[in-house]
Amino acid sequence: MSELKHGSPVVEKTAHLLEAIADARTGISLASLVEQLGVPRSTVYRILNSLSAHGLVARVNGGSIYELGPKFVELARRISPGADKALLVEAAKPLLTAAADRIMESFKLAAPEGLEMMTIFAAPSPGDYSLFIKVGGRSRKHVGAGGKLALAFSDYSEVEAYCAAGLEARTPYTITDPDALKEALIEIRRNGYAEDNQESNLGVRAISTPVFDGNGQLVATISVPFIGEATPDRARSIRREALDCATLLTKAIDGRHPLSK
Structure with a gap:
């Protein structure tokens, strides 16, 4: 030594x-x-x-x-769960797996990485026609529900810098106009969740909810992708599960919503 x-x-x-x-x-x-x-x-x-x-x-x-x-876990969380994605995945795994079993849809946990979102965990649906989610996969933020959610809870200067880097289209439904994207981000922040309407893949939609750390910073998103259009009742059920999971995961990592008192 x-x-x-x-x-x-x-x-x-x-x-x-x-x-x-x-x-x-x-x-x-x-x-x-x-x-x-x-x-x-x-x-x-x-x-x-x-x-x-x-x-x-x-x-x-x-x-x-x-x-x-146990002190190491506490110290790591003080830095930020984003600094150690393993801690985030460990806390998310039982929550997302149980939710996937309940509503028979796949769940995805993603974390912001510069201009992109990276998938760090996926809980597959036990159903026969579940979507395959690649752990480690990356995509630009403006093309998906989770990425738009991350932008919605970013500083205005970060959004400006992101738009300046260009908004390429993944599908005909991808938002490529900076002003349209900024308007969408205002609504997403107000609603507390985001939707992907075939913006990243044709035929695939998704609902995404935010996970925050102790400083009220978004460190991850929970997304539920599904094929085709969901009925209003089905969409509400998916949104409710995703919101509940995000709330529980935020609590599990001693996080707080930035708009909470």
């Missing part, structure tokens, strides 16, 4: 110890840490005790195996 030339030896040892614990997906013993790090047992033991006291390390089921503690 090499140490930084002008750093603190204790901090360096602690950093390497935390990395070793993080790499051991199912936890690691004191003996294994001593062997792996090449540090005296007493030193490793003292570091573990200090980290445990601050919640940065915890014993698995109170035994002799160590894992990262």
